[in-house]
Amino acid sequence: MGACSIGCPNSDTETSGKSLYIGSCYMEKHPKIREIFNVENPKSNFYSKCLTVVSGPDFVNLTFDNFVAFKANVVKGVLFSHVCSIYQMFPADRKRVEAALVASQLPRLKTDLINPEDFTESTFKVFLSHLCLRPEVNQIFELMDVMVKPYLTRQQLSTFINTIQRDSRLPDFLFKLAQPEQVQKLIEKYEPAKNNIHKGHMSPEGLVWYLSGPENCLLYPDRLTVYQDMTQPLSHYFINSSHNTYLTAGQFSGISSPEMYRQVLLAGCRCLELDCWKGRPPDEEPVITHGYTMTTEILFKDVIEAIAESAFKTSQYPVILSFENHVDS
Template sequence: MDTSAAEATSAQMVGGESKAGGSYFDGKTFEVYVQGSFWVRRKRLLSIDTAKQLLVLRRPLAHNLNPTELHFADVYTANLSERTILVHGRQRDISMRFKADADVDQVYRSLRAMIGSAHDGVTLGSRFAIAQQLFREADKDRTGTLSLQEVADLMKKMNQKVDRSNIVEIFTKADKDENQRIDEDEFMSIYKQIAKRKTVLLKLFLEYAKLRHPQVMKQAELESFLINEQKLAESKAKQQSTEIIKMYGEGKVIDVDGFLEFLQSGRNFGAAAEMNGEPMDMSRPLCDYFIASSHNTYLEGNQLTGSVSADSYVNAVQAGARCVEIDLWEDDEGEPTVTHGRTLTGEMHFADVVKAYGSRKLLFGKSPYPLILSFEDHMTAKSRQRMVEIMTESDEFHKMLAKPSDYPALDAVSPEQLREKILIKMKIKPGVPDELRKFIFLEGGKYKGSWEEALATRPLTCFSHDESRLEQFVEENESAELVRFNKVHFTRVYPAGMRIGSSNFDPSKAWLCGCQLVALNYQTKDKYYLINKTFFELNGSSGYILKIPRLLNMAALDTQTMVEVKVLYGQNINYFDSDIFVSVRATCCRGVSKHKIQRISDNGLSIAFPHALE
């Protein structure tokens, strides 16, 4: 495994001699401080942009694999609550364990960058890695070259219906040095030709590329493709097309290979059009938005014994949260503390949270829209008074607090009107001082079994339910009532108490019921955290997403929506397996439905899916 000479890596072998960057990782465990990129066959494979984080790299049982054969075309997973990242490769797994005091959200951002780099730098590399695998499987005599018969056998294995004369023609054309043998580089030309043969994407390329020789697409044509097919805003298409041609093209044009490489890269991410499109309307009432929300924000680990830290509040905001939870208790001296009550978790002073949030740049540097502090109050009147004193002692924090009295039409106040403001969500209990009441923007409430009573409460009243209660509403066909309630009120949904390990639940069902504050454990980077994070990367990662029209327009609440899913193309999917299909899961308030789209092609290298799914 080679590393770039300009990007140094230092490694120390655990229990053995030290080795420098670029060493062959031969089945041992290494502690590696990474300050650069790993490279495989001149293709960037993994990049870590966080300097000097401790990682552990392990080889799997197959110690005899050559490291230059590695590729990571399959799965990337992370469990940062355990401080580990696991990258599953077809040939080898790499696990990475970070220092206990590492900023997990910084690690997460590094992981995203790493995966993006892997997709951008290895997509074509992944295609060629599969070609390398095919070539070496076909090279029975281990000469590093293939005979005509070995090529014919390989194409049969790949389900390529090519007659003998065509195989001879393909072989002869690829045999550049005319030695009656094809080496690995020459085989690549055959592979690329097979992989793009008669594909939907090739036809799509030709629709935009004018009739010319050689077949290339100019920047204006690529811009048209990005606007018409990828739904990119015109203002973004020119910039994107320039970058795409620079990365995948040559000069001022891009050929079909570069076009296919781009389409299979991380730059062609499915939500890119939404992410790069026009910003959403932020002038609608606050209740009309989903808001990125963190549950038990103070915790760094599990719900029973995890440590707490003010850094967790900083990390949550940096990760995009616009609503954080603060569980308030009091110590023996009456000082407000933040902890998970009646557990063995740690605790910290409330003043530490205020100090951490005393920076306008931190809170609103990435998103200008309001940050909601969800207070869970378990204090006495004396401690509440002390809480007010702490908030007012910090001038910058105090200036950012929003007062409901400054916004007469409370049910119509928008995120745009509340730019760079802190909103307090809290139940008004006996003993809550007037100095605190005047800052309570979202008043906590409790659902008592009557939606009529619930709808009559003050605008921006917020009811909280755990995920089990939400399921009950859905099972009892009350999701429509919940949607109506959320037109002028708030609902916060949080993980059930049984999730001791700080795992997360699927937030999509709560969103489909119009619930604005779907709170997840941000310290656990599991599948549902990643779904949540990806969702809120829309609208410029502002932490606010405008609800879909069905949830905003009550007249359309009971109408059915037809969704068409069309799979254009598949490539490099288990080339010898004839039973290839795409499974589609559709989630709605009432459950999940599963569908299957069957393919109709003769090989896994170029797969066609002719029928759309409705």
């Protein structure tokens, strides 16, 4: 089975895609369901025809949407099947789509194809700015009282950056106000019209790209990737760790799930806990559970499979398995 992270929720109430599994699925243990799908028959090749989309507002409250194809090769191509015609995506805004294609000097007929070499970053910006209008940028121009002219002067842009866009809590001696020469460099960097650059003006389109640039990022751009020295011994680092990883609820009567291991690994966790106990006779197959409590049991092998599938999908760094071993046979 392959697992990959495809997004994360950004609020307590929003349901957002969390992970996608290809070549396996979250299969109910109910014998009737397993019988219908002939799961136990190795010749059925059932799991190779499965795809599961996992979504939910957090790690615990997850929804599993299982899809079963009639052939395994159908599942392998599923990641590409979401590509569809832009005309079908925006049926009510077809004229706007056509206008965006014309403004970008891209082919606009239904049977036309776009040459990837012609679809440069600058072309994409023009297309996106005409397709996805940003009325809030016009509000900035209204706020600066410049709606009569379609640009901000260098002085007006300086005022916007230093008084409106700037965090008033920042101390001036550490975070200097933007100077005219710095503002001009921003105009040269983001303003698409050369005539405006020479005059020190910024158009609404240029302002959109400035606001989308690294200068306005919530985090320092160099902090979005690993910037620390990662060559030191393991004991020199704080480890993103999980306690009682298997539990979806309290450690006295909560439900255990192998899915918890997948989700915390995809979220970047690097240390997992496995409380191993002897299973029920006659096989006594090892299980993961919180001993001497009413928490449910899950098979040790299911947990190891979940870890193997997801350990290095979102991080290349070592995974520490913290075993609490109570198995004596």
